[in-house]
Amino acid sequence: MAGIGFTLRKMTGRGDLWGIMQAYSYSAILSSGPWLFTILALVGITFLARYLVTWDDLLLFRTIITYNFSFSLVFCGPIVMVGTRLLADQIHEDTLHRAPSLLFSMMLAYVLVVTAPMIWLYSYATDMSAAQRAAAIAGGYLIGLIWTVVVFVSALKNYAFVSGIFFAGMMLALVACGYLLGDYGATGLMWGFNAGLALILFGLLGWIFVEYPALPRDLAILPRQGRHYWVLAISGLSYNIAIWVDKWVMWLRDGNVDVVAGILRTAPYYDSAMFLSYLFTIPVFAVFFVNIETSFFEKYNRFYKSFQKHATYMTIDSYQREIVNFTLLSLRNLAVLTGLLAILIVLSAPFILETMKIPFKEIGVFRFGALGACLHILAMFAMVFLSYFDFRKPVMLLNIIFMVANCTFTWLTASHFALHGMGYFLAAVLTFSLAMGFLVYYLKRLAYGAFITNNPSI
Structure with a gap:
């Protein structure tokens, strides 16, 4: 993360208040982009949808987003930690022509790891419509893939584009949810939110391909080189579980949980207070x-x-x-x-x-x-x-x-x-x-x- 930090630090040295505000605003987006995007988008969508859809539809939408973030972070933890180290090695060794291979290898690893449990959870264990199941699965893929892409974004210098694409994705999510929720309820909210996530993912991917134009030729680079960093994989897995394990415990132990779609448990009051x-x-x-x-x-x-x-x-x-x-x-x-x-x-x-x-x-x-x-x-x-x-x-x-x-x-x-x-x-x-x-x-x-x-x- 220090790479783009040097560029932002120059802004604080201009000696004007606007430069300082810009630097710290960009820094907040770059260090917490997916999380900040989701919190702000959820707040806006909840305010927009409160009187236009039923509470059950809103609760289903928020629960699916919470579960997707929870499990995507856990499954991405080992991949992101090892991938970050391998990217740092490539920067040090001046072999960034391998960066696209590493990116695709990380994305492929996430898809392979998360597909079976996510399809089981949303397709067989929960009680939702086919469109809702498809939206939940698509959202799980999109969020996890954004986590992998953010690793490469941190090494780029175009902080304005990165910040702009997160903002554009949030605005698209708000507009799409507002357009779809009236006729489609929770299904429209989920697909509208996915539209914002998709804009962020493909916008960031497009810029990465501009910066690293080499073709991905080695999709096995992550498991082959990453096996030497198994300690980092365990560290990333345990850290992300640690962030979420108290929520999981409360979903199981709290007597005031909400049960959504037949099996998904959530403690909205505890979760909301902790996220805030x-x-x-x-x-x-x-x-x-x-x-x-x-x-x-x-x-x-x-x-x-x-x-x-x-x-x-x-x-x-x-x-x-x-x-x-x-x-x-x-x-x-x-x-x-x-x-x-x-x-x-x-x-x-x-x-x-x-x-x-x-x-x-x-x-x-x-x-x-x-x-x-x-x-x-x-x-x-x-x-x-x-x-x-x-x-x-x-x-x-x-x-x-x-x-x-x-x-x-x-x-x-x-x-x-x-x-x-x-x-x-x-x-x-x-x-x-x-x-x-x-x-x-x-x-x-x-x-x-x-x-x-x-x-x-x-």
Whole structure:
């Protein structure tokens, strides 16, 4: 992600307020595009459709979108993590003519992995019409394929086009849903939303083919080269399960769930409060993307290039201390920013829930979710720093701990309404604490890790 971040950082250096606003707005879209698109589109479509379709149709539409995002993220997790590493290797080795092959290999892998469970779920297990089944399956494919394409978009420099295509897709979804919902209800909403997703997917693919014009010739590149990065695959799978496992537990354990299409369970009050709490962390993503990751990458690059230049130990040690100081100072500043953000969200929770038409009884879930989300992203940033230095197994361990803790704590607190959301919060506290401990431990051993533990020649 640091590639396009350098371009955005130049905008903040122009010295005018408009440049700063542009840079952070683009950063928010680029770092959270599919998620931000879906939240905004769902809010707009729900407002548009509230008085034009039945509650059952609206609930079916929102449930299908939730399930598609849930399972597409989980199935894409290993593919995206390994694919990101392989793309980084191609950039480093100046072999980007292989990028189209990698992209198609990732897309093919997702289609092969997700087809059987998705067709079983929507075609046989649920009670929907044929058009609704087809729309649900198409949406599952589109969302997952967008996750794979976004990996390649992050390496491009055309932030204006990327942002514009997400905005155009959101507007098309709103217009198409508004046109179709009157005559077709939930079916029209699902196909209208798919139209917006399709515009985003094919628009991004078109730009990628412009940037990487080589033909895809090796569709087996992902499994062949990716097998060396199995740790990353487990890490991506466990991380995405960790994000969703508390929702799955609540769908099973909460006594106030809605059952849709015969089998699909959802806890709309819990889900809405948690999704809304995630939305408020986007400004922190933008700050990290534009300012911190780009500056960190410069220091990181200088540290490793000093090896190639046969620098002295004193020079290497000075670069290492510079990285340690910058990383810990950046995380401290981010902790202050997210802490202030969390306090603001907690204090303004009644106003936010009233504005978003979320029942006031979910204020506890929203507050726990906001606090947990702030700690969650700090832990994620710590794992990003660890990943830069190729400490794959510690990151995998952190993600597995987060997954198990979120499942366990949510299961233990699910039967107590006042504790809803606390399971996720406690899991985030534990993961953040361990991530910071791991980061400090490994940062102090960067040179040893580079020369010994992560040296492929030893």
